[in-house]
Amino acid sequence: MTPADMAGKVIGILQAEFPLLASMELHPDTALLSAGLLDSFALVMLLATLEDTFGVEIDVETVPLEQFETPMTIAQLCLGETPASEG
Numbered sequence: 001m002t003p004a005d006m007a008g009k010v011i012g013i014l015q016a017e018f019p020l021l022a023s024m025e026l027h028p029d030t031a032l033l034s035a036g037l038l039d040s041f042a043l044v045m046l047l048a049t050l051e052d053t054f055g056v057e058i059d060v061e062t063v064p065l066e067q068f069e070t071p072m073t074i075a076q077l078c079l080g081e082t083p084a085s086e087g
Contacts, residue, residue: 004028006075013049014071018042028072033065043068054078 007028014032015022021037024030032038038046046068047058056078067077 001079003072003075003079003081006079007071009053010050010071010074010078013053014046017045017049026071028075029070031069032071033069038068046074050074050078056080 011026011028014026015024018038024037030037047060050056051058058077063077067073
């Protein structure tokens with residue numbers, strides 16, 4: 001699965017699990033944390049859903065918070081990839 005395909009799946013999960021996001025047009029580069037769309041409680045719920053859905057294990061002790069900033073960075077995390085540097 002490509003990162004773009006996975007980002008689409010992540011967007012689907014976000015819209016299904018979080019009513020605030022259901023009516024929003026989300027893109028792979030939509031800021032989630034810095035825009036205040038996800039808080040710490042939502043992140044915990046999202047982690048559990050990602051782990052159940054994709055069979056991944058995400059260690060919150062070692063993963064930087066920035067990894068959850070956009071659907072694409074979340075997708076890359078689920079695929080075991082390191083996000084590309086921005087800028």
